[in-house]
Amino acid sequence: MNQINRFSLHLLCFLLAPVLSVQAAEFNQVQADKSSLTFVSKQMGVPVEGTFHKFTTTIAFDPARVNMASARIDLNLASIDAGSQEANDEVIGKQWFNIKAFPDAKFVSTGVKSLGGNRYEAAGKLTIKGKTRDVTAPFTFRQEGIVGVFDGGFVLKRLDFAIGEGIWADVGTVANEIQIKFHVVAGSMPVRK
C-alpha cells in the first residue's frame, strides 16, 4: 500500500513537472523566422494583403505574471510588401511612409492585461512617421510544446500617422482603416521564482 502511494506520488510529480516548469517560464526568445507581421488595406473595397519582412520583436511574457509582460516591435518600413511592385515603390515615398526621413516604426507596450481564458490585451505607444499614438491590441496566447504562440491584431487608422497624404488622403479610394495582424512565436527561458 505504502509502495503504491509513493509510486503515485512520484508519478504525479513526473506528470506535473513540465506543467510546473512552464508556469515558471517566461516566453522571451522570439523566433523571427516563424513570426510574421501582415496587414490588409482596402482599395476601392478590395482587400489587399501586405507584409513586412524585417522587424524585430522583443517580448517578455509569463502567463502566470501577465502584469509584468512587455513587448516591443521595431519595424523596418522599407521591408514592406504592399501587394504589388507598383505599390511598394509608392508607399516608401514622401506622401506615405517617407522612409528617407522615418525609416523605422516602433511599438512599445505600456501594459498587458488578461481578458480571460487565453485572451489578453496589450496597450502601448505606436510611432510611425514621427507621430506617436496610443493603441491597444487584443491577442491570444497558446503554448505549443516548448514555444508560445501569440496571435493578435488591431485596426490602424492611417491618417492618424499621416500615411497617405495629398491626393491619397481621400479615404474613399484607400480606406483609412488598415487591419494589422501579428503572429509571434517565442521560446521560453526559466526565470527566478
Next chain:
Amino acid sequence: MTPTRYATSAIAAHWLVAVLIFIAFPLGVYMHDLPLSPQKLQLFSYHKWIGMTVLLLFLPRLLVRLFVAVPPTLPAPAWQLKVAELTHVLLYVLVFAVPLSGWLMSSAKGFQVVYLGLLPLPDLVSKNAELGGLLKAVHQTLNLALFGLVGLHIAAAAKHHVIDRDATLRRMSPFGK
C-alpha cells in the same frame, strides 16, 4: 410568323454590351500604364465592374440568341454569309473570353474583383506574378482580336446600310420599327 427585326431583348442586349465595350476598351488602353494614383485605382475598378457586367450579361444574351427567333438571313453571296457567321461566333467567344481573362489576370496579380465595390467575387487563381504577366498578355491579345472583329463587324454593317441599302443594320436598330 417570321420576324423582320431582331427581338427587343436581343436588340437591347446587343447595344448594351456594345456601349459597355466602347467604354471599357478605351478605358483599359488609357489606364494601364498611368502612374499610381487614387484615380488609377478608381479607373481600374470601373473597368473591372464594366467587364464583369459584360460577363454577367453573357449567359442571358446567349440564351436570347439561341432561343428567341431571329429574322431570316438577307440575300448575300455565300462567302459573305460564311464570314458573317464566323465573325458572330468569334464575337460571342471574345465577349466571354475578354472579361474572363481580365478577371483571371486580376486574381493572379493579387487583386480580388469586388463588383461595384460591394460584392467580392472569388479569385479564380491564386496570386502568382508570373501567371499574372502571362494573363496580362492574354488579355491584351484577346482585346486586340476583339478590336479587329468589332471593326470588321461595324464595317460590314455600314457597307450593308450605305452601299447595299438593305435592312441588316435597321433590323438591329433600337430606333427602327
